[in-house]
Amino acid sequence: MSNMLAIAQKELKGYFASPIAYIVIGFSAILFGWFFINLLYYFDRMAMQAGGGFGGPQSVNVNESLIAPLFLNVSVILLFTLPLVTMRTYSEEKRSGTIELLLTSPLTDLQIVMGKFLGGLVLYAAMLAVTVVHMAFLFAFGNPEWRPVVTGYLGLLLMGSCFLSLGLFISSLTRNQIVAGMITFAVFLLFWVVNWISTFTGPTTQAVLNYLSITEHLNDFTRGVVDTKHLVYYVSFIAFSLFLTVRSVDSERWRG
């Protein structure tokens, strides 16, 4: 545990010692703010129409019309920012030779992998924490339900963890961080769009593709529903990616 935390702390310090943390947090804050403003104007317009009796909906729900789409938009931000977080985790250590320090220290591979995952997760959580400010405004000037907000964040954390664990695995495959970043981005994108074709396929394929899509599982979370089905998907996705990472590091030892 202490070993894992040592690695996590080192990773986190590494993020903040380089521009990565600031770029990731800064740009995601800007993008989130932009999405927020857009959705807020849209929501405002809808609310006016509802209140003004121009034949719009009788009432608009801030959770459904603003917060849920906002959370779904975050997945776009993750697509671009999380490869930056994970691309150097292993690649950089391999390139600079510091991996020799880690692998010859009294640490297990699992402790190293978990430490790195945790480090990335904390950075990601910091990135999400910035968005709490926007939510605070909604709570201050409106009265959204808090449950969908909490489950939405839970969903985002889980979805981000999937991306992080997958990125970690990809980073463990190469010593070139640009290659790692590019592949990670491509694979994230694939998992994001994998079900776009599903409307043109048979029902079985459609179900499979929808199940595979990382973002598809976020929907229920943003509506305040924590379905075991999605939890199982996310948790097993994370566990499997981390397992692959451990195996990849181990196989690296054999191949030299």
Next chain:
Amino acid sequence: MIEVQHLTKRYGPTTAVDDVSFTVEKGEVLGFLGPNGAGKTTTMRVLTGYMPPTEGRAVVAGFDISDEPIEAKRRIGYLPETPPLYPEMTVRDYLLFVSRIKGVPRASRAARVNEVMERTRVADVATRHCGKLSKGYRQRVGLAQAVLHNPDVLILDEPTAGLDPKQIIETRQLIKEFGGDHTIILSTHILPEVSQTCHRVVIINKGRVVAVDTPDNLTARVRGSETMYVQVEAPAPADVQTALAAVSGVTHVSLAETRGPIAGYEVNSEAGRDVRRELASAVVVKGWGLLELRPLRMSLEEIFLHLTTEEVAHE
């Protein structure tokens, strides 16, 4: 302290280390000598648990590196060929991090880091970033990193490579200082280093151990005996050869070169016996001209070449 038995490491079809066995006693400094690509680094990586052996086993400080890697690694300090530094960390932060993952108890970490920084003479750069250090400092921080948890065994891969002469002397001095408390394996392809710092030498070439001995014994062993070079001017070289061979203590005489009436001979004699006077008089008594008489000494360099090329010839 270190026991390596029939260690073999293959990468796909290439065999990097082939059936290597040796032992290192407590407190000993063992030199690992071999040309680049001989398998030194691979052997060290196996010993430190960085990679598992394909065959054979390595026991470090009583723990098998494959069966109980964590316990073994607690007792090993390792300086890879390039010091494993994180460029964005300060020297102190880096050493604190390493002491933590190496299992130095929290309470004694700061004191231990200070102590090691003093010892390896890096205290003056404690707040500098590792990425901004000179090569000499990097190497010393690397050494500091290796000794932090006071390991029984120190494994140093080319600790003086790329340093300037002054830094080399300083680093050797440091290694000697650490030699008292730690068992050390160090690899090098610089020969004088071995005779200066090591108690024993393992010569490795093409993944195989060619010889294991003390630097002095190695010299003696390769010569097998004392060898003299004698140059004589005489009508018949065969007569000279017989005459020289007749001298008491001489074991073997071979004709090395001839230039007309002048011939050079290599005369082997029993180890530790000086036969120069007898050789000289044997020549002079016959009325031949003694042109040259000198002992043939092999430098470590020559031994190294001799041993490694001999090994290839056997294959």
